[in-house]
Amino acid sequence: xxxxxxxxxxxxxxxxxxxxxxxxxxxxxxxxxxxxxxxxxxxxxxxxxxxxxxxxxxxxxxxxxxxxxxxxxxxxxxxxxxxxxxxxxxxxxxxxxxxxxxxxxxxxxxxxxxxxxxxxxxxxxxxxxxxxxxxxxxxxxxxxxxxxxxxxxxxxxxxxxxxxxxxxxxxxxxxxxxxxxxxxxxxxxxxxxxxxxxxxxxxxxxxxxxxxxxxxxxxxxxxxxxxxxxxxxxxxxxxxxxxxxxxxxxxxxxxxxxxxxxxxxxxxxxxxxxxxxxxxxxxxxxxxxxxxxxxxxxxxxxxxxxxxxxxxxxxxxxxxxxxxxxxxxxxxxxxxxxxxxxxxxxxxxxxxxxxxxxxxxxxxxxxxxxxxxxxxxxxxxxxxxxxxxxxxxxxxxxxxxxxxxxxxxxxxxxxxxxxxxxxxxxxxxxxxxxxxxxxxxxxxxxxxxxxxxxxxxxxxxxxxxxxxxxxxxxxxxxxxxxx
RNA sequence: GGCGCCGUAGCCAAGUGGUAAGGCCGCAGACUGCAAAUCUGCCAUUCAUCGGUUCGAUUCCGAUCGGCGCCUCCA
Numbered sequence: 001x002x003x004x005x006x007x008x009x010x011x012x013x014x015x016x017x018x019x020x021x022x023x024x025x026x027x028x029x030x031x032x033x034x035x036x037x038x039x040x041x042x043x044x045x046x047x048x049x050x051x052x053x054x055x056x057x058x059x060x061x062x063x064x065x066x067x068x069x070x071x072x073x074x075x076x077x078x079x080x081x082x083x084x085x086x087x088x089x090x091x092x093x094x095x096x097x098x099x100x101x102x103x104x105x106x107x108x109x110x111x112x113x114x115x116x117x118x119x120x121x122x123x124x125x126x127x128x129x130x131x132x133x134x135x136x137x138x139x140x141x142x143x144x145x146x147x148x149x150x151x152x153x154x155x156x157x158x159x160x161x162x163x164x165x166x167x168x169x170x171x172x173x174x175x176x177x178x179x180x181x182x183x184x185x186x187x188x189x190x191x192x193x194x195x196x197x198x199x200x201x202x203x204x205x206x207x208x209x210x211x212x213x214x215x216x217x218x219x220x221x222x223x224x225x226x227x228x229x230x231x232x233x234x235x236x237x238x239x240x241x242x243x244x245x246x247x248x249x250x251x252x253x254x255x256x257x258x259x260x261x262x263x264x265x266x267x268x269x270x271x272x273x274x275x276x277x278x279x280x281x282x283x284x285x286x287x288x289x290x291x292x293x294x295x296x297x298x299x300x301x302x303x304x305x306x307x308x309x310x311x312x313x314x315x316x317x318x319x320x321x322x323x324x325x326x327x328x329x330x331x332x333x334x335x336x337x338x339x340x341x342x343x344x345x346x347x348x349x350x351x352x353x354x355x356x357x358x359x360x361x362x363x364x365x366x367x368x369x370x371x372x373x374x375x376x377x378x379x380x381x382x383x384x385x386x387x388x389x390x391x392x393x394x395x396x397x398x399x400x401x402x403x404x405x406x407x408x409x410x411x412x413x414x415x416x417x418x419x420x421x422x423x424x425x426x427x428x429x430x431x432x433x434x435x436x437x438x439x440x441x442x443x444x445x446x447x448x449x450x451x452x453x454x455x456x457x458x459x460x461x462x463x464x465x466x467x468x469x470x471x472x473x474x475x476x477x478x479x480x481x482x483x
Numbered sequence: 484g485g486c487g488c489c490g491u492a493g494c495c496a497a498g499u500g501g502u503a504a505g506g507c508c509g510c511a512g513a514c515u516g517c518a519a520a521u522c523u524g525c526c527a528u529u530c531a532u533c534g535g536u537u538c539g540a541u542u543c544c545g546a547u548c549g550g551c552g553c554c555u556c557c558a
Binding site: 075279312340470481 | 485486487488489494495496497498504505506507508514515516517518519520521522523550551552553554555556557558
């Protein structure tokens, strides 16, 4: 049983149903990081969007085969990893230095992902580009054989003129293109300024691999085509990335893959928007450039960041702000408090006027429908979250007047689990207190019974300082939560 | 020059040809020994501006203003 999901397709510029080639199994390729530095919050927005995409399909009943590449050979990686090496360093040393750098930042990347609740284990394939040189070379040879690639002085280029559909993704027509305004001097040998490089010839000071065209290294588009086709197949359901990748990266991937196979490679292209920071483009010079680590140092919970990102639609520019983060934290707190309330069994006071009594089970079923209707419609998370919040509000009101039954509470909890499986913001938390704190809570209870308010308040403040917030209930029990 | 996107309350934000979801913040009240949590009420006669189409537009069309992206490395 799978729910149909509709997504905006960059190819058609319309929202379309996603119909996997194999019913119930979704093949998903997402462009991963270039590991030469820590990921910044803009990068993370894209990975969070892709995680949302994946989790939505999973919870909608699909088996998702997700491949994300790790780009571990690229201009900036080479620049940063080779600068300390002597001029005469041999190729093995150069490769070693490059690997040392990329290993370090690959690990940092996965640490960051884990912090925002994107488990490494949730990826089916995490290929490193440097592990797929044979596949890249084979793909280039395949293009050569079809007349779509040509070698010049040790480099190989893609012949755009040979592929009529070039430009279909970015919706560029060749007449209107302003191309070639900035051209590297060493690439004058291309037949056309639009042709892009598949294989770069060796330059002194760079690591290299042997190839039929002599030593060199892969161009930056070829890895995704080679690894995607190797691991997921020559036809895949969804390919995604940040909007900036539409052109030229994804356009060139289409050229490489479809040029080689002669048929459609990707059915659905999905792209996530960028973020702004306090209304401005994030940049190091403006001083508004943040990594997740920067936020953590400011005491911000990465899960709060995750929620802030996911509470906005993925195709809209998101204006990151610290005020927004505060709002996200408070909104999450409301949901977590509600969860605790549903996990508990305490009696409500009863009585009081309210709009109308409702049938909690039916109300929950309605919320579930609303939630999925929103998510299925191009991942409309703002509306999906609204479905949760209105339910929370209704059930709180109901529970205040006439306590929900255990069955109804469990139904609410099941819905929270279901939605948390996607948003990862309101998980069940084991309630455990150390003996000292438990004793303090008991001492305060005794003080309250004795109407010793000064002592009772003192203990409450003391616990608050330790990060334990108390909630006195109407039935005399005392709840607590961590601040 | 070509192709696109966005402009909804203090902030974030959904949305539809039929009269504005949700969250945060804020205010008043209830509950409480006081709090916290929760509840009740309030918080955009209005959706950048000006025209047009329509019985009716925030939603369609056009123009204007403002912000932005891509066509070159970039999540």
